[in-house]
Amino acid sequence: xxxxxxxxxxxxxxxxxxxxxxxxxxxxxxxxxxxxxxxxxxxxxxxxxxxxxxxxxxxxxxxxxxxxxxxxxxxxxxxxxxxxxxxxxxxxxxxxxxxxxxxxxxxxxxxxxxxxxxxxxxxxxxxxxxxxxxxxxxxxxxxxxxxxxxxxxxxxxxxxxxxxxxxxxxxxxxxxxxxxxxxxxxxxxxxxxxxxxxxxxxxxxxxxxxxxxxxxxxxxxxxxxxxxxxxxxxxxxxxxxxxxxxxxxxxxxxxxxxxxxxxxxxxxxxxxxxxxxxxxxxxxxxxxxxxxxxxx
Numbered sequence: 001x002x003x004x005x006x007x008x009x010x011x012x013x014x015x016x017x018x019x020x021x022x023x024x025x026x027x028x029x030x031x032x033x034x035x036x037x038x039x040x041x042x043x044x045x046x047x048x049x050x051x052x053x054x055x056x057x058x059x060x061x062x063x064x065x066x067x068x069x070x071x072x073x074x075x076x077x078x079x080x081x082x083x084x085x086x087x088x089x090x091x092x093x094x095x096x097x098x099x100x101x102x103x104x105x106x107x108x109x110x111x112x113x114x115x116x117x118x119x120x121x122x123x124x125x126x127x128x129x130x131x132x133x134x135x136x137x138x139x140x141x142x143x144x145x146x147x148x149x150x151x152x153x154x155x156x157x158x159x160x161x162x163x164x165x166x167x168x169x170x171x172x173x174x175x176x177x178x179x180x181x182x183x184x185x186x187x188x189x190x191x192x193x194x195x196x197x198x199x200x201x202x203x204x205x206x207x208x209x210x211x212x213x214x215x216x217x218x219x220x221x222x223x224x225x226x227x228x229x230x231x232x233x234x235x236x237x238x239x240x241x242x243x244x245x246x247x248x249x250x251x252x253x254x255x256x257x258x259x260x261x262x263x264x265x266x267x268x269x270x271x272x273x274x275x276x277x278x279x280x281x282x283x284x285x286x287x288x289x290x291x292x293x294x295x296x
Contacts, residue, residue, distance in 0.1 A: 013055035024152030052101035
């Protein structure tokens with residue numbers, strides 16, 4: 001019988017990280033289907049499915065990394081690493097969440113389920129091998145976000161555009177390198193004990209990678225906004241007005257990373273008022289441009 005303190009379970013499933021799963025709504029918004037009740041319901045279901053499956057993956061990752069997490073100043077307090085939850089109970093909870101995720105996805109088009117399962121496979125590779133491979137580790141993180149977007153698109157039976165895939169890929173790659181830089185500088189001499197791949201990175205090299213991916217992210221989003229097909233689709237050329245919000249958000253993240261050493265995107269978004277407000281303003285501006293073009 002599963003006997004676990006509810007507060008421990010909440011920490012174990014990392015509810016704050018469900019923010020990452022909001023990427024599944026991107027195709028819904030940019031396909032102009034937000035007002036369609038069926039598409040909205042399907043997007044919500046795939047969001048729930050990814051919340052459940054990502055929590056299951058997090059638990060598996062915590063079980064696998066419990067030894068290395070014990071050397072991390074913050075991760076050592078996680079339920080599995082600290083021993084607050086038994087391994088058997090953690091495995092059971094992970095299995096329950098994964099099963100529920102698949103059951104939810106069964107109500108969606110089959111390709112949504114395929115990409116949900118692909119997310120599991122990709123994360124298993126990351127946990128078992130990918131996280132120890134230089135560059136591949138960050139590419140795996142980025143792939144997880146791209147898969148979310150693809151699943152969100154197929155859940156509402158629309159094809160993801162090349163622009164949204166490319167922008168998501170480079171933006172998440174940028175965030176992934178930022179996370180690695182934060183770990184490298186925070187752990188210092190303990191980095192090898194926590195994550196061996198960190199010894200293969202150099203913070204200056206990561207700085208170059210971050211600046212490159214940040215630049216490509218901004219450029220790709222700008223080109224998307226200026227694409228004649230996009231302008232024709234939305235019947236407005238005003239989407240370009242949302243570019244400053246994206247640019248400021250990226251630059252703000254770089255500032256926090258270089259000045260304060262912050263790196264976890266989820267923590268930055270939830271803790272930094274500047275980025276939180278910028279994200280909110282970007283969402284509002286995108287909604288206005290796409291769904292109320294006559295107001296602009």
